[in-house]
Amino acid sequence: xxxxxxxxxxxxxxxxxxxxxxxxxxxxxxxxxxxxxxxxxxxxxxxxxxxxxxxxxxxxxxxxxxxxxxxxxxxxxxxxxxxxxxxxxxxxxxxxxxxxxxxxxxxxxxxxxxxxxxxxxxxxxxxxxxxxxxxxxxxxxxxxxxxxxxxxxxxxxxxxxxxxxxxxxxxxxxxxxxxxxxxxxxxxxxxxxxxxxxxxxxxxxxxxxxxxxxxxxxxxxxxxxxxxxxxxxxxxxxxxxxxxxxxxxxxxxxxxxxxxxxxxxxxxxxxxxxxxxxxxxxxxxxxxxxxxxxxxxxxxxxxxxxxxxxxxxxxxxxxxxxxxxx
Numbered sequence: 001x002x003x004x005x006x007x008x009x010x011x012x013x014x015x016x017x018x019x020x021x022x023x024x025x026x027x028x029x030x031x032x033x034x035x036x037x038x039x040x041x042x043x044x045x046x047x048x049x050x051x052x053x054x055x056x057x058x059x060x061x062x063x064x065x066x067x068x069x070x071x072x073x074x075x076x077x078x079x080x081x082x083x084x085x086x087x088x089x090x091x092x093x094x095x096x097x098x099x100x101x102x103x104x105x106x107x108x109x110x111x112x113x114x115x116x117x118x119x120x121x122x123x124x125x126x127x128x129x130x131x132x133x134x135x136x137x138x139x140x141x142x143x144x145x146x147x148x149x150x151x152x153x154x155x156x157x158x159x160x161x162x163x164x165x166x167x168x169x170x171x172x173x174x175x176x177x178x179x180x181x182x183x184x185x186x187x188x189x190x191x192x193x194x195x196x197x198x199x200x201x202x203x204x205x206x207x208x209x210x211x212x213x214x215x216x217x218x219x220x221x222x223x224x225x226x227x228x229x230x231x232x233x234x235x236x237x238x239x240x241x242x243x244x245x246x247x248x249x250x251x252x253x254x255x256x257x258x259x260x261x262x263x264x265x266x267x268x269x270x271x272x273x274x275x276x277x278x279x280x281x282x283x284x285x286x287x288x289x290x291x292x293x294x295x296x297x298x299x300x301x302x303x304x305x306x307x308x309x310x311x312x313x314x315x316x317x318x319x320x321x322x323x324x325x326x
Contacts (some may be wrong), residue, residue: 001068003028003029005068005069006029006031006070007033007064008035008071008073009061009072010036010072010074011034011035011041011045012036014073015034015045015073017281018281018282019125019282020045021049022281022284023287026287026291029287032052032053032067033055033064034049034054034061035056035057036054036056039054042055042056059085062082062086068091069092069294070086070092070094071094072086072095072096075174076101076173076175077174079096079101083095083112087115090117092119092120092121092294094123094287095109095123096122096123097124098180098315099122099312100175102316106305106309109305110305110306121301121303122303122304122305123283123286123303124185124188125283125286126192127188128286128301129282129285130285131255134263135193135253135255135263136192136193139246144246144248144249144251145248146249147194147227148227149230149245150193150194150228150244150245150246151229151230151243151247152229152231152232153232153243153244154183154234154242156178156235156237157235157236158235159208168181170213171212171213171323175312176323180319182233183231183315186257187314188311189244190229191307191311194225194227196224196307197314199222200219200222200317202318203217203318203321204322206322208235214319214322215235216236217318217319242258244256244257250268251268260278263276286303289302
């Protein structure tokens with residue numbers, strides 16, 4: 001096999017630019033089928049993106065003999081269901097982040113794919129982006145000395161429009177609120193940069209009263225290496241802050257997770273602004289690593305099911321108090 005032929009379950013907004021074209025542009029990759037429950041929208045997507053076939057039924061896409069691997073781009077509430085369908089069909093699975101509604105579902109997905117002997121990947125695509133790979137390389141090379149502290153701060157005002165709430169703040173569909181959708185990337189990056197977080201504590205609440213999901217989360221965390229960290233996420237606060245700082249014994253690295261601003265490296269020799277623009281299709285670099293792994297059998301994707309499950313476990317721990325209160 002010299003080409004991995006992909007099918008997408010759930011060709012919604014995230015697949016328009018972020019991911020979908022990446023399957024067409026990655027080396028050794030082709031997008032041959034898409035699925036959406038709304039048949040007209042599935043057909044429209046296929047026509048606009050030049051995809052040969054479209055379906056309104058996930059089973060039909062998974063069992064298409066021309067589909068080699070499946071990308072599940074639906075909300076988290078259906079990730080386990082569709083991963084199981086693909087695994088039973090013997091097809092590798094690439095699933096959107098967060099991996100599932102909770103850690104138990106993550107483990108069930110891992111078990112299903114292990115039983116079927118198919119690989120499982122998760123779309124924590126920032127691990128493959130040049131800006132974050134550069135940060136990882138700087139840390140590994142000791143550019144700021146021994147890491148001591150990591151801090152994450154996110155402040156953002158969010159007022160949903162009247163009517164039905166967006167699925168991202170419906171815990172039954174997303175697993176929580178915007179913290180789950182956004183902080184998942186930051187927690188995953190901390191895992192990528194510094195290794196698995198070994199100790200975490202914190203709490204979640206709703207301060208704005210605009211919906212039931214959490215809108216503020218505070219936490220402390222630690223690593224086996226001795227590094228300590230703190231994080232604060234508020235989605236009913238003024239301003240627009242997106243800041244992660246990693247401080248070492250001889251310098252610090254400061255960066256934003258969600259904007260294309262320079263990475264700041266401050267050391268004893270001065271301050272450097274590192275500009276590494278995001279690619280148009282931000283998932284394409286990670287998709288390339290998955291395609292390479294599937295074609296060669298050599299592990300190359302930096303976002304594994306196990307690392308993704310660790311992030312969901314941390315999210316579960318931090319949200320437990322909010323969803324069990326009362």
